[in-house]
Amino acid sequence: MSRREPLGVAVIGTGRMGADHVRRIDRVVSGARVTAVVDLDARRAEAAAAGIDGCGVYTDPAAAMAAADVDAVLIASSGPAHEAALLSAFERDLPVLCEKPLTPDAASALRVMDAEAALGHRRVQVGFMRRYDAEYVRLKALLETGELGRPLMLHNRHRNVASAPFFTSGMLITDSVAHEVDATRWLLGHEIAAVTVLRPAPSAGAPDGLLDPQFVVLETNGGALSDVEIFVNCGFGYQVQAEVVCERGTARIGDGHALVTNVGGRWGGTIAQDWTERFAQAYDDEVQAWVDATRRGEVAGPSTWDGYAAAAVCEAGVRALDTGGRVEVDLVEQPELYK
Amino acid sequence: MSRREPLGVAVIGTGRMGADHVRRIDRVVSGARVTAVVDLDARRAEAAAAGIDGCGVYTDPAAAMAAADVDAVLIASSGPAHEAALLSAFERDLPVLCEKPLTPDAASALRVMDAEAALGHRRVQVGFMRRYDAEYVRLKALLETGELGRPLMLHNRHRNVASAPFFTSGMLITDSVAHEVDATRWLLGHEIAAVTVLRPAPSAGAPDGLLDPQFVVLETNGGALSDVEIFVNCGFGYQVQAEVVCERGTARIGDGHALVTNVGGRWGGTIAQDWTERFAQAYDDEVQAWVDATRRGEVAGPSTWDGYAAAAVCEAGVRALDTGGRVEVDLVEQPELYK
Amino acid sequence: MSRREPLGVAVIGTGRMGADHVRRIDRVVSGARVTAVVDLDARRAEAAAAGIDGCGVYTDPAAAMAAADVDAVLIASSGPAHEAALLSAFERDLPVLCEKPLTPDAASALRVMDAEAALGHRRVQVGFMRRYDAEYVRLKALLETGELGRPLMLHNRHRNVASAPFFTSGMLITDSVAHEVDATRWLLGHEIAAVTVLRPAPSAGAPDGLLDPQFVVLETNGGALSDVEIFVNCGFGYQVQAEVVCERGTARIGDGHALVTNVGGRWGGTIAQDWTERFAQAYDDEVQAWVDATRRGEVAGPSTWDGYAAAAVCEAGVRALDTGGRVEVDLVEQPELYK
Amino acid sequence: MSRREPLGVAVIGTGRMGADHVRRIDRVVSGARVTAVVDLDARRAEAAAAGIDGCGVYTDPAAAMAAADVDAVLIASSGPAHEAALLSAFERDLPVLCEKPLTPDAASALRVMDAEAALGHRRVQVGFMRRYDAEYVRLKALLETGELGRPLMLHNRHRNVASAPFFTSGMLITDSVAHEVDATRWLLGHEIAAVTVLRPAPSAGAPDGLLDPQFVVLETNGGALSDVEIFVNCGFGYQVQAEVVCERGTARIGDGHALVTNVGGRWGGTIAQDWTERFAQAYDDEVQAWVDATRRGEVAGPSTWDGYAAAAVCEAGVRALDTGGRVEVDLVEQPELYK
CATH class of the missing domain: 3.40.50.720 (NAD(P)-binding Rossmann-like Domain)
Structure with missing residues (x-):
């Protein structure tokens, strides 16, 4: 009632x-x-x-x-x-x-x-x-129509202007990529089976000792790949973009252009500077x-299951970051309550 | 309190x-x-x-x-x-x-x-x-910075999928263009001084006898022009777009692209079908x-003043539609209460 | 041979x-x-x-x-x-x-x-x-398929960074809008029957005495309208854009985005600075x-006929500019040679 | 002479x-x-x-x-x-x-x-x-200004409508990714040091036995990453896109939109169907x-050196495809003639 x-x-x-x-x-x-x-x-x-x-x-x-x-x-x-x-x-x-x-x-x-x-x-x-962002919601709804066929790959970009002073290399996984971990699971309906973290030479714009950017590859138990560029000191704005590549087409979110200007030899628009603006x-x-x-x-x-799965994947991700190799993700059996 | x-x-x-x-x-x-x-x-x-x-x-x-x-x-x-x-x-x-x-x-x-x-x-x-739409709000805010210089022209597009059975030619002015009348006044901070309504050959998609589309030109007391394409049986979607042309640049809203797909030889996205979606x-x-x-x-x-000004402009617009000529708008003096 | x-x-x-x-x-x-x-x-x-x-x-x-x-x-x-x-x-x-x-x-x-x-x-x-520009060619080809229905309106934007010192108000018609005169005739397959030229307050960026921008409305013998924003001192770039509004849809050219950057809080690209770049x-x-x-x-x-028709329309346009009214275009009968 | x-x-x-x-x-x-x-x-x-x-x-x-x-x-x-x-x-x-x-x-x-x-x-x-495509040329020129800082990552998409009957899994590397191998070397000015090939579950649209799509990660001797989605049976069009992520910004090519239509609830444009159109x-x-x-x-x-380097990288790529692991690329010393 x-x-x-x-x-x-x-x-x-x-x-x-x-x-x-x-x-x-x-x-x-x-x-x-x-x-x-x-x-x-x-x-x-x-x-x-x-x-x-x-x-x-x-x-x-x-x-x-x-x-x-x-x-x-x-x-x-x-x-x-x-x-x-x-x-x-x-x-x-x-x-x-x-x-x-x-x-x-x-x-x-x-x-x-x-x-x-x-x-x-x-x-x-x-x-x-x-899962409540209007663009992600439209992307999920489109995937569920089946119009584009089965998802094969998901390309993610996650960029912040600058990281907080206390941010560590592992937090790029646990604090930032955690969102893409859940988005991958939710959009594709798969669990994540393995994680690899690639480490390009750090940007001059990153604080000393921070491995930024990183490039994370998630492999799902449905045979799909989800790659994540995480770059927390990109300097230019806050951007969250995703493109799902399916058997018959692709769909992309995160380019939303509300206001386009022409001025001084340039066309374009502004980029949000943080999540309070982008995800209000x-x-x-x-x-x-x-x-x-x-x-x-x-x-x-x-659910709690979703929170647990993200924690397990991020834990594997941090190990992948530390070892430079591929780390498999081991999940407990899913309780009835969450099925 | x-x-x-x-x-x-x-x-x-x-x-x-x-x-x-x-x-x-x-x-x-x-x-x-x-x-x-x-x-x-x-x-x-x-x-x-x-x-x-x-x-x-x-x-x-x-x-x-x-x-x-x-x-x-x-x-x-x-x-x-x-x-x-x-x-x-x-x-x-x-x-x-x-x-x-x-x-x-x-x-x-x-x-x-x-x-x-x-x-x-x-x-x-x-x-x-x-005046509460996020895109219009950003456009207004940009104009107020003065970055683009003084506004010279405003190009508006206002398109509906199909009109209701009771819609008359005059209602394209009083019901639809009324929004652009207010948007012009609000964005430019000018009153509207004259109206001309041009009548292209009606679309085959318009009900018999309805003059649709129309092309309305508003002249402001600040020397600016605001043109409005109103097309209430465009068939393809609900679109509201505006571009302000200023002395040093232009700014455009209404192209917002939240979800872009590639499929079957086409890229692009969906168009909202009515105002409940576009302006929720x-x-x-x-x-x-x-x-x-x-x-x-x-x-x-x-304010009431804004409502009155819109009514006066639309009245002139309907006369311009009927006569095929340019009709000047005559406003009473603005009461202190609304200044 | x-x-x-x-x-x-x-x-x-x-x-x-x-x-x-x-x-x-x-x-x-x-x-x-x-x-x-x-x-x-x-x-x-x-x-x-x-x-x-x-x-x-x-x-x-x-x-x-x-x-x-x-x-x-x-x-x-x-x-x-x-x-x-x-x-x-x-x-x-x-x-x-x-x-x-x-x-x-x-x-x-x-x-x-x-x-x-x-x-x-x-x-x-x-x-x-x-008529040889790849984008105009695609637009013409699309119109000829009939997929969008009959053309009702054509919205044109024609912007230059700055005008040459010898440029007169009439030359905005004869030198610049002449292109849209031909483009309108060619895209729509109509002759132009009347011309109106509206004169917003000139931009502070225009040389003293030059009526810039202007807003030209062409009415065709097929019942279509073609409006042209001509702005030869827009300051920001060279832009030529056109949108045809048809009975079942619209088509737009001139936004072509080859290189998009994200930097310093802005996304976007460069705008060509003159015709040698845009129309090479x-x-x-x-x-x-x-x-x-x-x-x-x-x-x-x-053909020569096309050149003559453009000359006749521009002549009417200059008279419309001078008188502030609507001027009808009077063409000789089209010789067999050009049919 | x-x-x-x-x-x-x-x-x-x-x-x-x-x-x-x-x-x-x-x-x-x-x-x-x-x-x-x-x-x-x-x-x-x-x-x-x-x-x-x-x-x-x-x-x-x-x-x-x-x-x-x-x-x-x-x-x-x-x-x-x-x-x-x-x-x-x-x-x-x-x-x-x-x-x-x-x-x-x-x-x-x-x-x-x-x-x-x-x-x-x-x-x-x-x-x-x-190297002669106008968009790639602009991207290279932008990188050479140094405006965006040092390149950190390059994201590539390479999609074909359908593959020829004789196409093998290895040819996705040697015939298709070969272009990105050269583009990576040319754009970044690095040699490629290691190759990994990830294999998502093949698309239902791919011929039996063809591993399509693949996801290739190239590591350069300058510490940059270049990832390539190669998908030769995507069904919807021929797309070649690249985004360089640098220390202060990113730049993207391959979205070029020449003709945008609004029709039947959709906005967007056509996608080229093969290289003869996209790269003419x-x-x-x-x-x-x-x-x-x-x-x-x-x-x-x-030069011949460029051809040799591509061959060596592709050879390593095919081995990476076969073994499922990371394969280092071993180049001979560069002869004086090509420096």
Whole structure:
């Protein structure tokens, strides 16, 4: 049975991503309100809650989840904090939207999956927001018509203007390529069976010691290839592009040209500078979808299984990066709950 | 002082556009809820209200506006019904989002403007939703930087797949070109001083007797030209494109390519088939902007003056269509309230 | 009967265009050689002939045409000199490729046409080189399939970086729009029946007193409209674009994007800066087509009639520019020779 | 010293490619004529020579080269016949334009290179025609400005509608990817150090037993990667695209859109169906460049060294295809003649 009252959401973590989700639920998303914010840094939490009527401020996720006006949990804290927050939510059987990564590695993702399976029903939607991006959605819909035939290859480009100071070579895999890992699985409907990471000579624009760019080749259990250029210091803009090559044709997204100018000997347009611009609509739709499903008493969207599979592939990817060779991906059997 | 309770909205008119606004306020827009729907056809109103908690159903706009839980009015009835509904709202000093056209002709628009001016503050936002379309917004922002110099010409294309059976030759001006009339005024910041309508031989795809396509030339009081191809039976899709030609460059919108395919000897993408697809985001943002402003106690967006100016230009346009010549546009002096 | 020897060509006029044609015949075009160059300025003619074996240098066109090794004439002198050169060529029955305009006005064009008609066969190909441009050729071919239905409107953009110091407001019509006059006639297969010239406030980038840009509307005897933006000081590049709007679809040329870059927050490409870059292939193909036809003993391509019609339309256009009104075009009956 | 007489060319091989070159030299290229055609199949040679004044017909390349009116040789026979024809040309010190591949394997390419080196001067231009394609030329020119920084990666797409019946899995490397091998070397100025060939599940559109598509990764001695999608039964068109990713930006070719249509719910354009359409201009320019250089007594363009390097890389590629692993490329030291 669906409910008509707005959903009360506790947002855990009020960094850049968490604060953006607070704003989104407060001002964009229909049918939900922020009833609690949680951050180890109490002042940051207070700042996020400012101006929101009746929004509680907490430093402990479990305490927030115990509040009477908290119906659901959005986890946007750092990756290592996810497991504990998820397990707390499971204790109260609360629905969760958990930012990616589900957890930082395959072993902890497995523990979360086992705990959810023990509940006997899905409670987690993982924040793979590309599944809500209008262009990806159109690409997926086109593939499902079968018009282009079976997918054979997927070419991905993922470019950021510049990386944060703390970014490591492995994070190009776990933080960035993780999106293409999920997009590959979701678009093709295959699991990833092996990973190879090629390392061109680093760009002069990359910080010392960072292996940037990298070129990742994912092989799927359906016989398809998915290659990913990841380049986090490209300098010119934020670009996410994908081309699926099928048996009878190809389809490409990410070139969207809204405003084209002619000036001074050049035609063209501007390139988004970060994900808040490029994927604003996807984040809005993602959270709205979660709010609506929750109010209907359902869980939909990317599951714990999807989060685990991404963690397992990224773990293999980091090993491929370190060894310079091809690393096979080993997944546990998929639980019934996620089939 | 801003309010935190959701805004209670009465939606007047539950045809295609009104029903879409009911859905939008109920499910998309944050901070508002539908508390009343009004339609002469009570069964259509009931259908629109179905499933919305506490939503009243009315056949008389004034009765709906008298309800305690109605804080604001959205008018989406047919054009001739707008004047009475607007005047009723003014009696209760309720904020209004009025679908375009403000009213069907310049004389009635003037009466509405006088009534609003008598209130001493703005109450009306007119539904010129292109001002909320992401591409138009970017185009306007670019013009305001001055980077391209002064605008000299604006080339517009406005194409529909097919026209409704009741569409007349004059409605190509008053119903369709009305959007370009407002877009020209808004983008260039000029008033329109004269209109010429050229009539190519009608397309075989147009219903008998309909002068379709037409080619409209608007001359502005700033010395700029704005030409509009209006073609409401183009057969292939819904396209709205605009190119501003400035002293140092041009800028074009409306070619946006989200998904490009290669298949069977052709590259390219799909064309939207109607405005619900092309302008979904603009409608959402328009209504959200109105809800937010209303909750802050403000009125923003296109004003009654803008609605009046469009009515006056379209009236001149229909005369230009009928006479085959150039017709000057005569505007009343702009009231202080709208400056 | 076709000949195997290279065609000996006299090039009359060795300014920018003539010198380029000398180079083209000498180095690009197969089956022809330059056997004479003619210029009132003997030193300029000598410079053009330098390095070409056996190329005569003349100051008098008629003298060049009398030379034994001259089989054909390419006229690239200034417009007012064309009539005399054409009549000289007719006296010797030599095939001519005459740069546009055929002659500067309709009356002189008529005299040339009468003289050619008196020969009883076509001798003149007029230099409307857009008919040889690969993109225009594809557009024409598409229209001829009938796939898009009957053409209703043609939207043209014609932009130059900057105009030469001697350029007058009338020359925007006679020198620039002349190309769209012919392109409209050729693409649509209609004659032009009336011309209107609209004059936006001139760009700050235009020289004092030059009415630039202009917006020209051509009405055809087939009920179609062709509008032309002519802007000869646009500052940003040389652009020639055309979109034909037909009953079932539209087709556009002139956006060709060969090289797309992503750099510094912008995607896009370069814009050609003049016609030597944009239409190099068209000029090559035009001259080659003429050489080949001449060697087969035939005359093909744009005829004297086409040159006359363009002259008559441009004359009407200049009057429309001067009077600010609509001017009808009055053509003589088309001689049998050109049907 | 340059010569003014047309260059007499013997064309060896009159299959599809050879016959096209005969036509090109006879009708398109300036400054050359076909004085001999050679084919083992005398009737095919006669057909190719038909209508060309004074063109000899031969079945033996050496005999053709001995003719007094043969100044230069164009080799377009099958790959295994190249070595003998090249050595015959060297005996008479004739300049040669040799279609790619120079020879079918690295060992025979080395023998040719040694023979040319023994002459003490270059005589061979290899038919890597992409170096003459306008888009590749612009891409190379852009890279040479240094504006985008050092190249890091090159992404290539090479798609054919359908493969010929005799095409083998190895020929995807030696016949098709050979072009990208040369383009990578030429664009980046690196030699190729290692090759990996990945094999997605073959397309249902590929003939039984053909491994199509393949995904080839070339590693260069400059630390760059070049990946190649080769798909010779893509069904939809002939596409050759390349994007260079540099330190400060990327540049892409191969999307060129000459004619864009809107019809029936789709926008877009046609895709070329084979190389004769896509690369016509490149072939013309290639042959013209060779004719001009030859008449100046020079040899320019891709050298025997370039042909050898491509052969060596392709050989490694075929081994990589067979073994499923990474194969290093071993080149002899580059002779002085080619530096």
